[in-house]
Amino acid sequence: MRNTYIPYPVRIKDTRVETEDKQLKSFWLEFMNPADADAFAYTPGQFAELSVSGYGEIPIGIASSPTEGQDLLFTVNKVGVVSNRLHNMKAGDVMGVRGPLGNSYPLKASEGKNIVIVAGGFAVTTLRSTMIWLLDPANRAKYGEITFIYGARTPGMLLYTDEWTSWQQSGQANVNVTIDREAPGWTGLVGFVPSVTEQVAPKPDNAVALICGPPVMIKFTQPVFDKLGWKPEQIVMSLENRMKCGIGICGRCNVGPEYVCKDGPVFTKAQLDKLPREY
């Protein structure tokens, strides 16, 4: 049986600084062994441990969609030892990926439904994966209306701008992108994600909401959905906690009895309502 602590070796194929503060950088990774790429079968919402030898591992949501091919995309915030080292690495460098880890957004169970996606800041990564997957010609017809709500502090802090612009232009999704405060040259929505969600007012009928964002955004977005008549079972949230093993053993990422790394990171609000707020 495979040792699931050993990362698959990958090579950095391309990198891109994503935001004006240079804190967020994207990495396209290519598996060095084709068999590993086949073994790494993932669905939107899952994450992986990025391994930088000599520095350690960090759990990061997978931003690419399996419909895009075998290369993986990760967008990493520069905060600690591993992410700082990673930001200094370049195309051609060798690192590792361990996964895919955790559960996924309930896309299969949501067929035939309207999908509302709410993303805050750089938590948009796994929801980018979800949007690319949903808009793939093989999948789009299985779903009703798709509403995409995404907010960041400033226009320069928005990720994947070319992509959400094209989703908007193609008319395949109702795209609502907002920034916190007015900014020169910005003609789009202004305001925090919860208030924009209230304005967009997605209807709960035959719908599911997928939410990922910083704790403060989740805290204020939940009551908006409650007010709009959504049931806790329809609200799906992705959590993050400090992790090491990523496979439900090492003991730190649990929220009550649930390990965010193994039982999550995706939970319904109905599940979380019964658990301590240790996230």
Added chain:
Amino acid sequence: MANKILAKDQLGAFVDKLKAGREVFAPALVGDKVVWSPLDSAEGLLLDFSNTDLSPKDFFFPQTECMMRFANDAKAPDGMIMQAEPELKTPRALMNIRPCDAKAMQVLDLIFIQDQMTNDAYWRDKREKTLLIGLACNDPCPTCFCTSVNCGPHHEVGLDLLLVDLGDRFLVKVISQRGAEAAAGLPEAGAAEEVQAAELKAKAEAMITEGVGMDNVNAREVMELYEAPLWDRVQENCLNCGTCTFCCPTCHCFDIQDEVQGTDGRRVRNWDYCMSWLFTMHGTGHNPRGTKKDRVRQRFMHKFKYIPMKRGGEIGCVGCGRCVQLCPVNIDVRRVVNQMNG
């Protein structure tokens, strides 16, 4: 499988046979501590002890363990690519392990080995290659409470053989196929010896008078236990020192760190503990278990509520009593659980 008899004057031959192709370890007196030590011959075998000061989890889950290595040189062939550490070369036997500690390893099996992905290669390798020969407790300590947590002084779960000290001989309870092979050639036990062992078991069980109640802990919802006022009192005393987690046979939290020296690099795991503030701290500085109360509550909730919920009713405690003996502020797990249950 028929039980056997091992006369004490035959221990030498039994140990010699055990040592063929194996490293054998047993509790030994080192200073005033009872410590797991390599066993050279039956003469060094300690039979009069309560339990080892530290649990035997270190044999399967070392305090520091190298998981993988890499050449810390990007230009070297396969440079920076992690390679798994070799598996354990020589099989082992642990002799005179107490039933509570053997049971603890079986509880940890349920956590370390769950499915294809949650399948700890390091734990599994050492478990598969280690024979466990138990020594039944005929004289439990006042801090023992195994009988109230799905275990007992003569408990057999997790063992290959269980020795019951009958004076000049042991009754050898044969529990697994592997145990049967190790006990092959020993004479079969007689009815009188079985009766004597059963009496010792009943007597030992009767000596354990303090225990924990779990009925209400099991029946209550997570949030009812989590929000109970008792944690305010428990946390007042707790120092978050982690002594309990260090000596506990079922505490299994770990950290993973990379180490580099010149061109040699390795990834190691070290015991970690839920009492540490850093244990759960996010890169952003946000800490989901930011207070001492959050952390001490986590330890009890994990063992007595979360593990039973997730692992089919198994409790993350075997009643060995080490934490009761060693807690510097006298927090008694039995009192805490009984408050949770109260």
